[in-house]
Amino acid sequence: MARKPENNNRLDDAARAGWLYYVAGRTQDEIASIMGISRQSAQRLVSLAMAERLVKVRLDHPIAACLEAAARLKDRYQLKYADVVPSDPGSASTTVGIAEAGAAEIERWLKTAEPVVLAVGTGRTLKATIDQLPPMDCPQHRIVSLTGNIRLDGSAAYYNVIFSMADVINARHFPMPLPVLVSSPEEREVLHKQSLVKMALELGARADAVFVGVGELGAEAPLCEDGFLAREEMAGLMAAGAVGEICGWMFDHDGALLTGSINERVASIPLPPRDRASVIGIAKGRRKHEALRAALRGGIINGLITDESTAEYLLKA
Amino acid sequence: MARKPENNNRLDDAARAGWLYYVAGRTQDEIASIMGISRQSAQRLVSLAMAERLVKVRLDHPIAACLEAAARLKDRYQLKYADVVPSDPGSASTTVGIAEAGAAEIERWLKTAEPVVLAVGTGRTLKATIDQLPPMDCPQHRIVSLTGNIRLDGSAAYYNVIFSMADVINARHFPMPLPVLVSSPEEREVLHKQSLVKMALELGARADAVFVGVGELGAEAPLCEDGFLAREEMAGLMAAGAVGEICGWMFDHDGALLTGSINERVASIPLPPRDRASVIGIAKGRRKHEALRAALRGGIINGLITDESTAEYLLKA
DNA sequence: ACCAAAATTTTACCGTTTGATAAAAAAATA
DNA sequence: TATTTTTTTATCAAACGGTAAAATTTTGGT
The missing domain is CATH 1.10.10.10 (Winged helix-like DNA-binding domain superfamily/Winged helix DNA-binding domain)
Incomplete structure (x- = not known):
């Protein structure tokens, strides 16, 4: 026997x-x-x-795949935070889903009792995210914009992230009264010494959490469309290997910031140290794929909110 | 917001x-x-x-004792399929365990690429089995109910096997819009000529796999409890030697269908030829012992999903 | 748009179940 | 027999499931 x-x-x-x-x-x-x-x-x-995995637990619900993808993304790219929302194959929107998820995460930060410093970038995605925030009263927190939204011609882009945010959550807010790009490294230095700007710079360096969009490059890049960048410059950047930008900071295929070139004229506040702060990228869609992957590879962001199909791309790479 | x-x-x-x-x-x-x-x-x-059965836990590991019992059952009764799950001595449930195993076997059939026709009976056990099925998309398959679930008084029993099944697996489904029993052989003949019923009959005859519960007879038989059969009739049947039923078809101790009597008024679709199709009975528990043994002896079913202690009974007989 | 009723969520509490640790006992191995 | 490994016993903090009252939100009617 x-x-x-x-x-x-x-x-x-x-x-x-x-x-x-x-x-x-x-x-x-x-x-x-x-x-x-x-x-x-x-x-x-x-x-x-x-x-021994003799028992297998299965969860038959669309959300399960999202959670699993998020867990794998976290592991793969060493992320502090990852959230994957279901894809809507039919929709062409670049914000539906991730905006709500982003707002939920921002809300979680704002709900904490101890004071935190939140920093935000700009862009359509972030604007849509902020628009999903419920009104809150958060006098203990401070919010700072990492980047301006002034165009080359001096006008402001229509989306106004930091002020919209301040509108609904009633916290002290620190805008960035500068263009995204200035004309020279020297001009940047001068501008950054202005007292108002210095406060924002200082605060940005201490941010606990940062929420940013991820910009792709190319002829139809929002950066061009919105008039932040001339098309000739765009071509030069791409030739230099740039595949994406966050708050104006250009990076290449491996997520390394481009040295020289345009980055010396970016007036945005540098992203805070990734080992301390959460820098959460919010983006989805085919056109963001490469830029997202590069940003994750290079550790420019250590948090991600995206959708299923984008997550799939980022995982199979 | x-x-x-x-x-x-x-x-x-x-x-x-x-x-x-x-x-x-x-x-x-x-x-x-x-x-x-x-x-x-x-x-x-x-x-x-x-x-809500969103999470399903399944244990696929073959336990040696169960495997051995299954193999012996196969051999002893010339079965095409046998599965034995562990017994839970304390539990009074008649479905825990075999429902999951039944669902797993149905799933295996549904996963095949070439189109198959699956037929199901009705009853509590089968309902519990269907409830364990994960959502699947199976447009290539067809599922047909071998029997109705209309009571003597015209109402429907609460468990609704074929429709529940169609809910989760998205395949063309063919219900059996008749009672289990009609008033006379003649009425049955008339009803079976209805076009809707004829399609179901035809499909049932071609079924590749059939999953059925096994009903025992007696004062507390589910057939009575559920109002499919009057208690007086039950007594008569038992006197005539009936020990069990499958889809309403009554059989005796040796698994031979009773001639005459009530079987001439059973409106269910006949079980497809056993030499071609798999007819898998799902049942466990003391009260099903005799009916199961009879059905196996007579070859009414050529497949079995049960638990260890029931298997033990069937093997020592 | 308002209020009242109904339903749901939160808060708080309690007994049971669970996972983990350490020492004693038993079994297996050399 | 001595040594190693496993199992049992005992104990404890954490986690869990249930209940009940208070607070909140939703619902429905006016």
């Missing part, structure tokens, strides 16, 4: 115990008495069944 | 909580803080996910 079934028997018992526990719903005490062993042995068998 | 499609969100949240709990292994406290709700709400969501 019993030849050498040691290992086999053990897994058999584990399977039996796991079955009684997970399928039949008995307590470990009951299993112990049914199988004639001590409760601790029963417990060991049950957890062995789990460890 | 427009931000909630409530109805949808409820199950979403349940799925999310269930995933975090069962897959990610978080505690309910953690889930509560992640989702921004109280622990009790988290607990409710987790158990809702269970109740």
Whole structure:
């Protein structure tokens, strides 16, 4: 009868115990008495069944795939935070879904009692995110804009992230009264010494959480469309290897910031140190794929809110 | 702020909580803080996910004793398929365990690429089995109900196997819009000529796999309890030697269909030829013992899903 | 648009179940 | 027999499931 079934028997018992526990719903005490062993042995068998993956838990709901993708993204790119929302294949929107999810995450930060510093970038996605925020009263927190939204011609882009945000959450807010780009490194230096700007710079460096959009480059890039960047410059940047930008900071395929070139004229506040702060990118869609992957690779962002199909791309790469 | 499609969100949240709990292994406290709700709400969501069968736990490990019993059953009764699940001595449930196993076998059939015709009976066990099926998209298959679930008084029994099944697996389905029993052989003949019924009859005859419960007879038989059969008739049947029924077809101790008597008024679709199709009975428990043995002896079923202690009975006989 | 009723959520509490640890006992191995 | 490994026993803090009252939100009627 019993030849050498040691290992086999053990897994058999584990399977039996796991079955009684997970399928039949008995307590470990009951299993112990049914199988004639001590409760601790029963417990060991049950957890062995789990460890050996004898019991398989399946969750039949679209949301499950999203959660799993988020967990894998976290692991793959060493993220502090990841959230994946279901894709809507039919929709062309670049914000539906992630805007709500982004707002929820911002809300979680704002709900904390101890004061935090939140920083935001700009762009359509971020504007849509802010628009999903419920009114809140957060006098203990401060919010700062990492980047301006002044165009080359001096006018302001229509979306107004920091002020919209301040409108609904009633916290002290620090705008960035500068263009995204200035004409020279020297001009940047001068502007950054203005007292108002200095306060924002200082605050930005201490931000606990940062929420940014991720810009792709190309002829139809929002950066051009919105008049932040001349098309000739765009071509030069792409030739230099740039694939995306965050708050105006250009980076290449590996997520390394471009040295020289335009980055010396970016007036935005630098992203705070990634080891301390959460820098959460909010983006989805085919056109953002490469830029997102580069930003994740290079650790420019350590948090991500995206949708399923974008997550799929980022995972298979 | 427009931000909630409530109805949808409820199950979403349940799925999310269930995933975090069962897959990610978080505690309910953690889930509560992640989702921004109280622990009790988290607990409710987790158990809702269970109740709504969003999470399905399955144990695929073959337990040696069960495997051996299955092999012996196959041999002893010339079965095409046999599956034995562990017994839970204390439990009074007649479905726990075999329902999951039955669902797994149905799933295997549904996963085949070439189109198959699946037929199902009715009853509590089968309903519990169907409830364990994961959502699937199977436009290539067809499913047909071998029997109606209309009572003597014209009302429908609460369990609704074919429609529940169609709900989750999205295949063309063919219900049997008749009672289990009609008043006379002649009426049956008339009814069976209705075009709708004829299609079901035709399909049933071509079924590749059939899943049925096995009904025992007696004063407390489900057939009586559910109002399909008057108690006086039951007594007569038993006197005539009937020990069990499948889809309403009465059989005796040797598994031979009773001639005459009530069987001439059974409106169910006849079971397809056993040499071609798999007719799999799903049943366990003391009260089903005799009916099961008779059905196996007579070859009414050529497949079986049961539990260890029932298997033991069937093997020692 | 308002108020009242109903339903849901939160808060608080309690007994049971669970996972983990450490020492004693038993079994297996050399 | 001595040594190693496993199982049992005992104990404890954390986690869980249930209940009940208070607070909140939703619903329905006016």
